[in-house]
Amino acid sequence: MVRVILRSIGSLLLAAFLGSLIVFGLLRTIGGDVALIMLGQEAAPGAYEALRAELGLDQPWYSQYGDWLVGVFSGDLGTSYSARFDIYEEIVRRLEPTALLAFGSLVLSIPLALALGTYSAIKVKKIRGGVVDVLSQIGIAIPAFWAGLMLVVIFGIRLGWLPTGGFTSPFEDLGASLRQLAMPIVALSLGITSVLTRYVRSAMLDVMGEDFIRTARAKGRTRRGAALVHGVRNASVSLVTVGTLQLGSLLAGTVVIENVFVIPGIGRLLVTSVLGREVIVVQSLILVILLMILVMNFLLDIAYVLIDPRIRDSQGGKAIV
Amino acid sequence: MSETTHLDGYETIEPTTSPAGGRSSLGRMHGFRVGKLPLPLILGAVLVGAFILIALVSFVWTPHDPTAMVVADRLLPPGSDGYLFGTDKFGRDVVSQLMVGARNSLFVSLLSTSVALVIGALLGLLTAGAGPRWRNLLSRLVDAGVALPGILIALVLATSTGPGNRAAIVAIIVWFIPTVARVTIGPARQILALDFVEAAYAYGRSRWYVLLHHVTPNIGPLLIVLGSVMFAAAILIEAALAFLGVGAQPPTASWGRLLQESQPLLEAAPALMFFPGVAIVLTVLGFNLLGDGLRTLLDPQQATRNAGLL
Numbered sequence: 224m225v226r227v228i229l230r231s232i233g234s235l236l237l238a239a240f241l242g243s244l245i246v247f248g249l250l251r252t253i254g255g256d257v258a259l260i261m262l263g264q265e266a267a268p269g270a271y272e273a274l275r276a277e278l279g280l281d282q283p284w285y286s287q288y289g290d291w292l293v294g295v296f297s298g299d300l301g302t303s304y305s306a307r308f309d310i311y312e313e314i315v316r317r318l319e320p321t322a323l324l325a326f327g328s329l330v331l332s333i334p335l336a337l338a339l340g341t342y343s344a345i346k347v348k349k350i351r352g353g354v355v356d357v358l359s360q361i362g363i364a365i366p367a368f369w370a371g372l373m374l375v376v377i378f379g380i381r382l383g384w385l386p387t388g389g390f391t392s393p394f395e396d397l398g399a400s401l402r403q404l405a406m407p408i409v410a411l412s413l414g415i416t417s418v419l420t421r422y423v424r425s426a427m428l429d430v431m432g433e434d435f436i437r438t439a440r441a442k443g444r445t446r447r448g449a450a451l452v453h454g455v456r457n458a459s460v461s462l463v464t465v466g467t468l469q470l471g472s473l474l475a476g477t478v479v480i481e482n483v484f485v486i487p488g489i490g491r492l493l494v495t496s497v498l499g500r501e502v503i504v505v506q507s508l509i510l511v512i513l514l515m516i517l518v519m520n521f522l523l524d525i526a527y528v529l530i531d532p533r534i535r536d537s538q539g540g541k542a543i544v
Numbered sequence: 545m546s547e548t549t550h551l552d553g554y555e556t557i558e559p560t561t562s563p564a565g566g567r568s569s570l571g572r573m574h575g576f577r578v579g580k581l582p583l584p585l586i587l588g589a590v591l592v593g594a595f596i597l598i599a600l601v602s603f604v605w606t607p608h609d610p611t612a613m614v615v616a617d618r619l620l621p622p623g624s625d626g627y628l629f630g631t632d633k634f635g636r637d638v639v640s641q642l643m644v645g646a647r648n649s650l651f652v653s654l655l656s657t658s659v660a661l662v663i664g665a666l667l668g669l670l671t672a673g674a675g676p677r678w679r680n681l682l683s684r685l686v687d688a689g690v691a692l693p694g695i696l697i698a699l700v701l702a703t704s705t706g707p708g709n710r711a712a713i714v715a716i717i718v719w720f721i722p723t724v725a726r727v728t729i730g731p732a733r734q735i736l737a738l739d740f741v742e743a744a745y746a747y748g749r750s751r752w753y754v755l756l757h758h759v760t761p762n763i764g765p766l767l768i769v770l771g772s773v774m775f776a777a778a779i780l781i782e783a784a785l786a787f788l789g790v791g792a793q794p795p796t797a798s799w800g801r802l803l804q805e806s807q808p809l810l811e812a813a814p815a816l817m818f819f820p821g822v823a824i825v826l827t828v829l830g831f832n833l834l835g836d837g838l839r840t841l842l843d844p845q846q847a848t849r850n851a852g853l854l
C-alpha cells in the first residue's frame with residue numbers, strides 16, 4: 224500500500240512538472256511575442272519595452288520558467304496586466320467555488336450513476352432498464368451549458384424558486400450557498416452521470432456473466448441480490464477508471480458552467496483572461512486546473528487499490544491484507 | 545483478457561484475415577434488410593442525414609437572409625408570420641440562422657475529426673509497430689494525452705493565437721489524436737501478431753507496407769465507429785467554445801454563439817435559447833446513435849467502447 228502511494232506521488236510530481244513545462248512552452252511560443260499579444264496592435268512604443276521588463280520577458284526562457292515555478296510555491300505570480308489584481312491572491316480566492324462545484328458534481332453523479340447503471344443492467348431485458356439507457360443517451364447529447372440555461376429559465380425565471388446565479392460561501396450562509404449551487408451542480412452532473420451510467424451498465428453486464436455470479440445464484444441468491452452483493456464492487460473498479468478520464472471534462476465543464484451562472488471561480492477568470500489575452504494569468508490558471516486534475520487522479524488511484532485488492536496484490540508485490 | 549482470446553476473435557470475426565473469406569465486414573452488410581439493422585443505427589442515420597442535408601441546403605436556400613436585420617420584426621415569438629421559430633433582437637430569422645449554424649458545426653467537426661483520425665491512426669500504427677522501448681514511451685504519452693480536456697487546449701490556443709474557428713479546430717484535433725491512437729494501438733498489435741503478417745514480412749514487405757496495406761484495412765471499421773462518436777464530441781465542444789466567445793466569431797453563425805446571444809434575453813425571449821439547444825442535442829444524439837449502431841455491426845469486440853470521449 225505504502226509503495227503504491229509513493230509511486231502515485233512520484234508520478235503526480237513528474238506529471239505536474241512536465242505539464243507546467245508544456246503549458247509554459249505552448250503559451251510562450253505558438254502565439255509569438257507575449258508582450259505584443261497582451262498589448263494588441265496599437266501599442267505605444269514605450270509600453271512594449273516596459274511590459275517586457277515588467278513580465279521579465281527580457282530574461283532567457285529558463286529563468287522566466289524558474290521565476291514562475293518559484294512564484295507558484297512562494298505565492299508571487301505577478302499582477303494582472305489590464306485588471307491589476309494580484310494573480311496569486313485572485314486564484315486562491317476563486318478556488319473555493321470551483322472546487323465546490325466539481326466536488327458537488329462528483330458526489331452527486333457517482334452514486335447516481337452506480338444506482339442507475341446497476342438498475343438498467345439488472346433490468347436489461349425489461350422496458351424500465353431500456354428507458355434508463357435511452358435517457359443516458361439523451362443526457363450525453365445535452366450540452367451542460369444548455370442544461371444550465373434551461374434550468375435558469377424554468378426554476379430561476381418562470382418558477383422563481385432558485386437564484387439564477389452568483390455564489391455565496393457555505394461558511395457564510397449555508398442555505399443561500401446551496402440554493403445558488405443547486406442548479407450549476409445539476410447542470411454539470413447531467414452529462415457526467417449519463418456517461419458514467421452507461422459505463423456502469425456495461426461493466427455490470429460484463430460482471431453478471433462472471434463465474435462468481437453464477438456461483439452466488441446457484442447458492443440461492445436472486446439476480447438482483449447477486450448483482451448488489453457481488454457485482455457493484457466489481458463494476459466500481461471500471462467506474463473509477465472512467466472517472467479518471469472524466470475528471471478533465473468535469474473541470475472543463477466547470478469552466479463553462481461558471482460562465483452560465485456567473486460564479487466567480489477559476490473558470491470564469493480563465494475565460495475572461497483568455498478573451499483579454501492575459502497570457503500570464505492564463506498560464507497560472509491552466510497549471511492550477513492541471514494540478515486539480517492530477518490530485519483528483521491521485522486520489523482515484525488510491526481508491527482503485529482500496530476497492531480492488533487484486534490491483535494491490537499485483538502492484539505491491541506481496542499482499543498485505 | 546488474454547491475448548489468445550483476442551486473436552481467436554479477430555480471426556473468426558474479421559473475414560479479411562481468414563484465408564477462406566475475401567469480404568470485409570462492410571461487405572457483409574449488403575445482404576441486410578433495413579428491418580434487420582439495429583434501431584439506433586437507423587435513428588442515428590436519419591438524424592445525421594437531416595443535419596448534413598440542412599447544412600448543405602443552407603448554402604443555396606434559407607427562408608430569410610440569415611444576416612438581414614429587420615428592425616420592425618425584432619424578438620418575434622415562434623410561430624409569427626413568416627418566422628417559424630421567431631426572430632432575435634436584431635430581427636434576424638432564427639430558422640435561417642440555425643441552418644447556417646449547422647454549416648459551421650459540420651465544417652469544424654468534419655475537418656477536425658478527419659484530420660485527427662488520419663494523424664491519430666498513423667501515430668497508433670507507428671506505436672503498435674515500434675520496438676518495445678518506443679512503444680512503451682509512446683503509449684504512455686498517448687495515455688496522458690487522453691486525459692487532457694479539449695476545452696482547456698482550446699483556451700490555451702485561443703490565448704496565444706486569438707479566438708476563432710481555427711483555434712477550435714486545432715484544439716479538437718489535438719484533443720482527439722491521443723484517443724484515436726489509443727483505440728488503434730491494441731487492435732493493430734493483435735493483427736501484427738497474426739501469421740499472415742509474418743508471411744508478408746517473409747515475402748519482403750517493409751514495416752510501413754504491412755501497417756498500411758494489411759493492418760489499416762482491418763482497423764478501418766473501428767475508425768469509422770470512432771469517427772462517428774468523435775463527430776458528436778466535436779459538435780459539443782464547438783458549441784461550448786462559441787458559447788464562451790472563444791470559438792466562432794461574428795459574423796460566422798454558430799449554434800453556440802446563438803446560445804451566447806440568447807443569454808441576456810432569457811427572460812424576454814426564452815425561445816431564442818431553446819431552439820439552438822434542441823438542434824445541438826438532436827445532432828449529437830444522431831452521431832452517438834449512429835456510432836452505437838455501427839459498433840454493433842463493425843466492432844463486435846467493442847474496442848472503441850472505452851475510448852474515453854465525452
